[in-house]
Amino acid sequence: MTDTWLPTLITATPQEGFELAILLSRRGVKYTQPDVEVLKKLRPDYANSAEALTAASEVVALNFQTVAAANNYWRK
Amino acid sequence: MTDTWLPTLITATPQEGFELAILLSRRGVKYTQPDVEVLKKLRPDYANSAEALTAASEVVALNFQTVAAANNYWRK
């Protein structure tokens, strides 16, 4: 991928950090399966499965650990 | 999502931190599947499965790691 999609891990708020964690999780998928059409086709498979949604939330949690540490937990 | 649901990772007590970890885990699901009706329909799938409940508890544990570190483990 040649576009710049991750210039920094720093965000203004915890919530923006969480949304960055979601982006990281999706990009982790996209590097393995770059074909957007395939990804669209797979979407119902996990968006309607309790197990798959929990697994997706786990990846977000791991990436949020990274983003939160990068931002020193947004402590004032 | 445009509402503010995560203004800070700081909580007064470990228990409130644990509850924030639960919120983070649910939000991780909700970003992937925003349709509340679908989520309600899926609920019995995991609330009655030992495996799914353990997986849910794992995501909470990961998010609690983040919240606990943010609060410097509520050490006095």
Add this chain to the structure above:
Amino acid sequence: MTDTWLPTLITATPQEGFELAILLSRRGVKYTQPDVEVLKKLRPDYANSAEALTAASEVVALNFQTVAAANNYWRK
């Protein structure tokens, strides 16, 4: 849940810390499925499955990471 079950992450010994990690793991389940009767019914499902017991031990390991860090690893 309105009762206070997690006033502190500090414990006197590593073993008590490990037992707190077990409590955290169970509470992670209980927040998702608060009905104790359902939890009792599910118990044999995982207490007799090698895979489920390993998954349970994984959640304990994650929570023990948090508790151990909170206690600065009980270093003297």
Add this chain to the structure above:
Amino acid sequence: MTDTWLPTLITATPQEGFELAILLSRRGVKYTQPDVEVLKKLRPDYANSAEALTAASEVVALNFQTVAAANNYWRK
């Protein structure tokens, strides 16, 4: 459990630390299923399954992270 099985996380060498991580992983199982006879019966289920052995190794890896940090990675 009333016996003392975890007096400290400090070990003399990384290898002893790894063996402590194994003990922690097994204890995580034993707190959920204390019946040794059941555990013995389940043993072939995972000792002969590639997937279950990998899962067991994952729990050991998590506990080794904790023990290694506690020992400051046995740096001299």
Add this chain to the structure above:
Amino acid sequence: MTDTWLPTLITATPQEGFELAILLSRRGVKYTQPDVEVLKKLRPDYANSAEALTAASEVVALNFQTVAAANNYWRK
């Protein structure tokens, strides 16, 4: 493997760090299954499975935690 593929964990940007995390994840697979032909044959199995793609993204998230810490989160 005798070639040098990992001379450093330091990268210029977070995005390059993420791409290094992907490389680490693939190498983790390759050490277990070095036969490139087998890997090619397995590729459709996970590139078309929502569950497998999420699992792949989880490994990337773990490796990104390491790379991000190594780079002190690219803080300026």
Add this chain to the structure above:
Amino acid sequence: MTDTWLPTLITATPQEGFELAILLSRRGVKYTQPDVEVLKKLRPDYANSAEALTAASEVVALNFQTVAAANNYWRK
């Protein structure tokens, strides 16, 4: 096991650290199933499964986190 297989977590390069992470992952399996013949028999089960290879890579990632931290990420 009475042989010394883990005298230190310190390695000269990140790549040697990654290879140590692989050794740790395999040892985690071997402590649970010490019978080398059984392990050889199981090998095709996971070396030809996309899911099992991803799980193996995940364990390596976790152990690499430990080894990388021990080596202060090989920063100069």
